[in-house]
Amino acid sequence: MTTLADVQLDADGFLANADDWTPEIAEAFAKEAEIQLTDRHWEVINFCRKDFAEKGTAPTVRRITKVAGVPTKEMYQLFPGGPGILASRISGLPKPKGCI
């Protein structure tokens, strides 16, 4: 079982190496943000990881809403502390580069 203490984080508190990610890491990041992960969260996480693997950059909130089809409102319900940061962090990706 990997915990946040076993992995390296970057200056923004994101996973330094996306390959270190495990579902337990996702749970640990979520707990830190006081989020209980549901199936819908996992849909977002799986999309983010898949998109990162294909594109090489963490998807922005706009991309998640448009491509994964999760409405903006729901993104804020799933990640109340800020979907722009949390979706990526929980998915083990770096901070998204886009502004939208």
Next chain:
Amino acid sequence: MSTVLEQAPAGASEAPQEEKTNRKIAIICSKGSLDMAYPGLILANAARMMGIDAVLFFTFWGMDVINKKKADKLHAGMLGNPSSPMPHALMGLPGMEGFATKMMKKKMDEMDIPPVSEMLEILDDAGAELYACQMAMEMFDLDQEDLVPQVHEVITAMDFYDKSDGAQIIFI
């Protein structure tokens, strides 16, 4: 305050529990040109994406941004702008402003930046609070039904200070 600090266990590794007050920003949008509308909208959206509370107060020419009929028809303001890529002598000619606006919109579309009306929807869905200035409403003879539905309320300058209590204020 010092008493509280002394009572903290010596050598405690955890930081003292901070009271959870969210960071907050309030943006005053006073301009109605395309290039001056987006900075406020983008900054407010970025704040929400980071979990920062966001209040937007539209006043004077900024009313055009939340005007149903005008929101998606804002023009790029090139005249009087020293950064304009075109010489000012040409910018004054008929059709040039429309051309500059078209070019800017095309570029924004390529970058997948949503039109103003959609940005306002996104902000509302993201939980940002949008307010219109009462005095500007009267000045420009506007009614609430002239505004996009995302505007929560028409408020006075004094109300704005209540709504923006504790916020960092940005004037655009």
